Amino acid sequence: MSSNLRTLCSAFGAGNSVSFFRFDWRRDSWNLSVLAGTVVGGFIASQFLTSTTVVDLNPETIAQLQGLGVLDAGQSYMPELLFGTEILHQKKNLLLLLGGGFLVGFGARYAGGCTSGHAISELSNLQWP
Amino acid sequence: MRTVLFFLIGILLGVVLFKSEVASWFRIYEMFQFDSFHMYGIIGSAVLFGALVMFGLKKFRVESILDGQQIHIKSKDKGWKRYLTGGILFGLGWGLAGACPGPMFVLLGAGFLPILCVVIGSLLGTYCLLRCVPRKAPSLMVGF
Numbered sequence: 001m002s003s004n005l006r007t008l009c010s011a012f013g014a015g016n017s018v019s020f021f022r023f024d025w026r027r028d029s030w031n032l033s034v035l036a037g038t039v040v041g042g043f044i045a046s047q048f049l050t051s052t053t054v055v056d057l058n059p060e061t062i063a064q065l066q067g068l069g070v071l072d073a074g075q076s077y078m079p080e081l082l083f084g085t086e087i088l089h090q091k092k093n094l095l096l097l098l099g100g101g102f103l104v105g106f107g108a109r110y111a112g113g114c115t116s117g118h119a120i121s122e123l124s125n126l127q128w129p
Numbered sequence: 130m131r132t133v134l135f136f137l138i139g140i141l142l143g144v145v146l147f148k149s150e151v152a153s154w155f156r157i158y159e160m161f162q163f164d165s166f167h168m169y170g171i172i173g174s175a176v177l178f179g180a181l182v183m184f185g186l187k188k189f190r191v192e193s194i195l196d197g198q199q200i201h202i203k204s205k206d207k208g209w210k211r212y213l214t215g216g217i218l219f220g221l222g223w224g225l226a227g228a229c230p231g232p233m234f235v236l237l238g239a240g241f242l243p244i245l246c247v248v249i250g251s252l253l254g255t256y257c258l259l260r261c262v263p264r265k266a267p268s269l270m271v272g273f
Contacts, residue, residue: 098246
């Protein structure tokens, strides 16, 4: 999945300032259709295939998170604190999401793959480093 | 036609990622605390099933619908330093944001709009990597 990040960078015109983005991103457009599909899949699953979004967590995790101030642990799909509508007014949490995303993008491309590429595809292919 | 097929595969992937709760920030937190088998069970069965499929693809010389050539899975480059460094940075981000590159787009579709910050951050991270380490960049262009 993470090669889509590179493809998107190229598609947004990053090739104008960095030569390594100057490749034919349309060659990888099949992967972008998978990506577009996951967005639609997320919409379908959350709107039509889900009656409850409660995640049945380990009670210890719930207690720990509530101690940290994440009060909706075990009652929702995502924490309101980070993914609720209030976040637009909380600069610190917004920066946390942005910084976390930055490391995910940087790290995944540095390693040449993310969870789907390394953990699932490469392990399935029984490749040894 | 191919585009439609890949799009449908993406929809299936999106539904599975959402319904299996892999996209839930809480599940990822729980996983990093080693408090549940849930995530490990999912990735473990994905790898087992994947290994069976890979074996079948090689054994029966299955052809790709993209170009009609036999499917050949390119091995990743040898080495461990790059994977270790990248993996640690990736894991740090995964722990902070609670989403990896697949689920972040699923969550966008599910309507959790603040995930856009994570998506924008990951695009910036990808851009910065290739901007800051151009010497190594050719090898950074490969891999999924």
